[in-house]
Amino acid sequence: MxxxxxxxxxxxxxxxxxxxxxxxxxxxxxxxxxxxxxxxxxxxxxxxxxxxxxxxxxxxxxxxxxxxxxxxxxxxxxxxxxxxxxxxxxxxxxxxxxxxxxxxxxxxxxxxxxxxxxxxxxxxxxxxxxxxxxxxxxxxxxxxxxxxxxxxxxxxxxxxxxxxxxxxxxxxxxxxxxxxxxxxxxxxxxxxxxxxxxxxxxxxxxxxxxxxxxxxxxxxxxxxxxxxxxxxxxxxxxxxxxxxxxxxxxxxxxxxxxxxxxxxxxxxxxxxxxxxxxxxxxxSLLTLFSWSEETFLANTLGSPIRRIGYEKWQRNIAVAIGNADFSEDNIALLKAQRGMVSEQVDRHIDWAMTQQTAKEHHQKSEQRKQQRLIRVIEKGLVRDA
Ligand code: SF4
Ligand code: SF4
Known part of the structure; x- marks a missing residue:
């Protein structure tokens, strides 16, 4: 040898x-x-x-x-x-x-x-x-x-x-x-x-x-x-x-x-x-967040993402939905997913709901301001006519 x-x-x-x-x-x-x-x-x-x-x-x-x-x-x-x-x-x-x-x-x-x-x-x-x-x-x-x-x-x-x-x-x-x-x-x-x-x-x-x-x-x-x-x-x-x-x-x-x-x-x-x-x-976040655990496992087969597991996946997406622009669909899906995975995911869903609700209020108040402005302009236009 x-x-x-x-x-x-x-x-x-x-x-x-x-x-x-x-x-x-x-x-x-x-x-x-x-x-x-x-x-x-x-x-x-x-x-x-x-x-x-x-x-x-x-x-x-x-x-x-x-x-x-x-x-x-x-x-x-x-x-x-x-x-x-x-x-x-x-x-x-x-x-x-x-x-x-x-x-x-x-x-x-x-x-x-x-x-x-x-x-x-x-x-x-x-x-x-x-x-x-x-x-x-x-x-x-x-x-x-x-x-x-x-x-x-x-x-x-x-x-x-x-x-x-x-x-x-x-x-x-x-x-x-x-x-x-x-x-x-x-x-x-x-x-x-x-x-x-x-x-x-x-x-x-x-x-x-x-x-x-x-x-x-x-x-x-x-x-x-x-x-x-x-x-x-x-x-x-x-x-x-x-x-x-x-x-x-x-x-x-x-x-x-x-x-x-x-x-x-x-x-x-x-x-x-x-x-x-x-x-x-x-x-879209909504598509990903609506996956069941079975869908998550099937779609991430052979992918490194599978290693984190469904709970972390849902936790992460809940945070991202909280950060997204407001939409009724976001609120509806957050509500639908609450109680589906774990208490930890629910805590992140609650946070996301709070963020979305705050954005909704902000959006509505901006719309009201916009409408007031339009009314003021319209009144001015009528007076000037
Ligand atoms: S961004 Fe600049 S400082 Fe950072 S790793 Fe690249 S070259 Fe280095
Ligand atoms: S959080 Fe900062 S350090 Fe970490 S991957 Fe992103 S840019 Fe890099």
């Missing part, structure tokens, strides 16, 4: 990148596992409770910055990225239409966890097969995709896939940030890539645009204020002071990416799996 020092690791690395490209990854980089420079930042983030009720983040502690504690024997991380921007990029306009449910771009197609994990596993199998062919049988690997114990942005940065932007996502000068990341932990001492120069400079556009001021300092996101966290991760009631700021965002938020100048250079995805499902994309 071959020993590791008889393997041409440079050639193997070259092949890994070619196999990764053939599997549909736009970039493959390799990093070592020394992330100690990120530990202080991670500890401060946890100490500030910026992780909210994602208690698993605290439970994993520094394991996140120590890949070989998570998977013993790991020597390198093969970091990959895959574009997800769909060809029809007319998403931002839905943010301006208060009666449409805005769903984050990455979530409109098939569940990326499944797509990326399967391809990473295939990459691991390719490596194992190539080394088995030369009698080396000790290869071990483990794929991760958006997995809590992995510090994916720090790893991607080390592997040269991009730099971490002030919004805390990975950015690339040629590709922007509309891509998924995945990691293959492996026990081979492959040659590593170098980090690239950061490109945020003096820009603060993402910090300024954030609807809830969740980017509390450059590179520091308070998850408790972030709409992605509030609509996807948090199982608690959404804080009332943040609800009006969420607008019609019912699953995730893209604002910090939409405004980022580097996303002008983003490529669209070649994966049909990530193309938007019509049943989710650009749908």
């Amino acid at each position: 071959s020993a590791i020092n008889s393997i041409d690791l440079v050639e193997l690395t070259h092949n890994i990148k070619a196999w990764g490209a053939a599997l549909g990854f736009q970039q493959v980089g390799i990093s070592d596992i020394d992330l100690h420079q990120h530990e202080a930042h991670l500890q401060a983030w946890l100490d500030n409770d910026y992780h909210g009720d994602m208690h698993f983040m605290k439970a994993h502690g520094m394991k996140r910055a120590r890949p070989d504690e998570l998977v013993p024997g790991t020597l390198r991380v093969i970091s990959v990225r895959m574009n997800y921007l769909p060809p029809d990029a007319s998403f931002a306009k839905h943010l301006k239409t208060s009666d449409i449910g805005y769903i984050s771009r990455y979530a409109l197609g098939r569940d990326y966890h499944k797509v990326l994990r399967k391809r990473l596993k295939q990459l691991g199998e390719k490596i194992t097969a190539a080394l088995s062919a030369i009698e080396y049988r000790d290869t071990e690997y483990r794929p991760f995709v958006d997995s809590a114990p992995v510090l994916e942005h720090a790893i991607a940065e080390k592997a040269g896939l991009g730099w971490t932007g002030k919004h805390s996502l990975t950015l690339n000068k040629e590709a922007g940030s509309w891509f998924f990341l995945g990691e293959l932990f492996i026990n081979l001492p492959l040659p590593t890539d170098s980090p690239i120069e950061e490109g945020c400079g003096s820009c603060t556009a993402c910090m300024t645009i954030c609807p809830t001021n969740a980017i509390v300092a450059p590179y520091k996101v308070d998850a408790r204020r972030c709409i992605s966290y509030l609509t996807i991760e948090s199982g608690e009631d959404i804080p009332e002071e943040l609800r009006p700021l969420m607008g019609n965002r019912i699953y995730g938020c893209d604002d910090c990416q939409l405004v980022c100048p580097w996303n002008r250079y983003a490529d669209v995805t070649t994966e049909e799996d990530f193309h938007p499902r019509q049943v989710l994309h650009g749908q």
Whole structure:
């Protein structure tokens, strides 16, 4: 059986990148596992409770910055990225239409966890097969995709896939940030890539645009204020002071990416799996809110949205209806859905009813003012005649 020092690791690395490209990854980089420079930042983030009720983040502690504690024997991380921007990029306009449910771009197609994990596993199998062919049988690997114990942005940065932007996502000068990341932990001492120069400079556009001021300092996101966290991760009631700021965002938020100048250079995805499902994309809040649990499960089969469950889905949509322009239909559906799911959803429905009723009063008082004005003008016209 071959020993590791008889393997041409440079050639193997070259092949890994070619196999990764053939599997549909736009970039493959390799990093070592020394992330100690990120530990202080991670500890401060946890100490500030910026992780909210994602208690698993605290439970994993520094394991996140120590890949070989998570998977013993790991020597390198093969970091990959895959574009997800769909060809029809007319998403931002839905943010301006208060009666449409805005769903984050990455979530409109098939569940990326499944797509990326399967391809990473295939990459691991390719490596194992190539080394088995030369009698080396000790290869071990483990794929991760958006997995809590992995510090994916720090790893991607080390592997040269991009730099971490002030919004805390990975950015690339040629590709922007509309891509998924995945990691293959492996026990081979492959040659590593170098980090690239950061490109945020003096820009603060993402910090300024954030609807809830969740980017509390450059590179520091308070998850408790972030709409992605509030609509996807948090199982608690959404804080009332943040609800009006969420607008019609019912699953995730893209604002910090939409405004980022580097996303002008983003490529669209070649994966049909990530193309938007019509049943989710650009749908009215009323249509989405009227789904039964069975319809929700059927329409989100194979989608990342299914992971949040029906209760959070209804909770989020109730908030968005509260933020929508007033309509009788909104009030009627809110009333009809009360008592159908849970007390938590009902609390959000009650809030939405209050918002809609206040808008109705405001609208009626504006109409009365308008009518008074018209009467005054008409009287004046009669006198002058
Ligand atoms: S996803 Fe939205 S809420 Fe979260 S940091 Fe970005 S802009 Fe702010
Ligand atoms: S918007 Fe500006 S500051 Fe924010 S990530 Fe993009 S380049 Fe960096």
